[in-house]
Amino acid sequence: MEAIAKYDFKATADDELSFKRGDILKVLNEECDQNWYKAELNGKDGFIPKNYIEMKPHPWFFGKIPRAKAEEMLSKQRHDGAFLIRESESAPGDFSLSVNSRHTSRPSLTLIPRRMESWASAGEILSMSWITQTPTGGKELATGRPACFPAIMSPP
Numbered sequence: 001m002e003a004i005a006k007y008d009f010k011a012t013a014d015d016e017l018s019f020k021r022g023d024i025l026k027v028l029n030e031e032c033d034q035n036w037y038k039a040e041l042n043g044k045d046g047f048i049p050k051n052y053i054e055m056k057p058h059p060w061f062f063g064k065i066p067r068a069k070a071e072e073m074l075s076k077q078r079h080d081g082a083f084l085i086r087e088s089e090s091a092p093g094d095f096s097l098s099v100n101s102r103h104t105s106r107p108s109l110t111l112i113p114r115r116m117e118s119w120a121s122a123g124e125i126l127s128m129s130w131i132t133q134t135p136t137g138g139k140e141l142a143t144g145r146p147a148c149f150p151a152i153m154s155p156p
Helices: 067-075
Strands: 002-005 023-031 038-040 046-049 053-055 083-087 093-098 113-118 124-128
Touching: 023 053, 067 083, 067 093
Parallel strands: none
Antiparallel strands: 002 023, 002 053, 023 038, 038 046, 083 093, 093 124, 113 124
8 A cells, every 4th residue: 555645754763764745655564553654665664653644545446435336437437347446335344346347248257255236247237245355366465364356267
């Protein structure tokens, strides 16, 4: 995840990272301390105060939008596979993945769903809710935890 520096910060300890207002920092770990994040800038890493930065949202996360709005937005995309993630309407605390699959005869995305919001046939949008983490292509993150995104599978 990336963050934008809101203020200058001068490191006062060896394990801290100095930065200037406007710098784009790569946040490596948000779980070390409630007030400090581990981040990287220009090949160096260290701790930064979390109140000095603003997290940049992922371009694919749309927060709390209704499924109908997600489907409308995706229907304007010209290619299969366009997707967005949003907060689930039917299961607070869960997320929904909506994928544009209108040019395929069957969905090409495999998820381990908790509940289906709608299942698309050709020409429709696929939306599902899930709670299980599925590794992408069998790869794991450097931390050893499975990736949070579903595996994309080709139809048989």
